[in-house]
Amino acid sequence: MAIQRSILVTAVLMVLVPVVSLLQPQASSEPPAKPLALSESAVSPDEPLAVTLGDRFAPQNALDRLEQVRAALVSFRRLTRVSRSEAIAPVGNTDPETQTLGFTNWTGDIEGTLRQQAYQISKLEYELAQERHADGEISAAELAQAAERYRQEDERFRAFLAQAKVVD
Numbered sequence: 001m002a003i004q005r006s007i008l009v010t011a012v013l014m015v016l017v018p019v020v021s022l023l024q025p026q027a028s029s030e031p032p033a034k035p036l037a038l039s040e041s042a043v044s045p046d047e048p049l050a051v052t053l054g055d056r057f058a059p060q061n062a063l064d065r066l067e068q069v070r071a072a073l074v075s076f077r078r079l080t081r082v083s084r085s086e087a088i089a090p091v092g093n094t095d096p097e098t099q100t101l102g103f104t105n106w107t108g109d110i111e112g113t114l115r116q117q118a119y120q121i122s123k124l125e126y127e128l129a130q131e132r133h134a135d136g137e138i139s140a141a142e143l144a145q146a147a148e149r150y151r152q153e154d155e156r157f158r159a160f161l162a163q164a165k166v167v168d
Contacts, residue, residue, distance in 0.1 A: 059118045066111055073103045104167045115160045122146075122153035 043052045055061060080094045088094045093102070129146035132138045 059114055062114050063111065066107060066114075070103075070107050073099075073107070077103070101167050108164060108166065112160065112164060115157050119153045119157040122150045126150035 077099045080088060080099060126146045129138060129143050133143040
């Protein structure tokens with residue numbers, strides 16, 4: 001069981017390490033030897049680090065912000081339509097192809113990535129919970145909670161995939 005658990009932990013790290021490496025590029029492809037240590041004001045002096053990491057950088061918050069970006073892109077598209085082409089040409093991203101294909105695909109790619117990562121993490125957490133339950137480390141109720149989180153993420157990811165479209 002310990003070997004399988006270490007494989008699951010390694011799989012979780014494989015999902016999370018690319019995110020950490022975006023924050024602090026490393027010369028080695030190995031996971032960090034010690035956990036990421038940030039000061040309480042590492043991101044914002046006005047917000048506790050726990051709030052930043054737990055709320056601001058949470059997957060649901062990212063999806064909410066993505067909706068705001070989509071709304072801003074719709075506004076930019078409308079502004080482009082009513083502006084003189086010679087006045088907006090230097091701005092960039094004003095061509096119809098970028099505004100129809102690009103904006104849709106870019107935001108869809110981001111949402112798909114976030115939803116896939118949430119699904120993968122919940123699956124790995126459930127598999128780890130199964131191992132921990134088999135070893136007597138967690139209760140049946142804790143295993144059921146992990147199973148429910150996995151079921152919910154699976155449902156969300158399937159719903160996203162059912163409606164997701166790449167625009168060509």
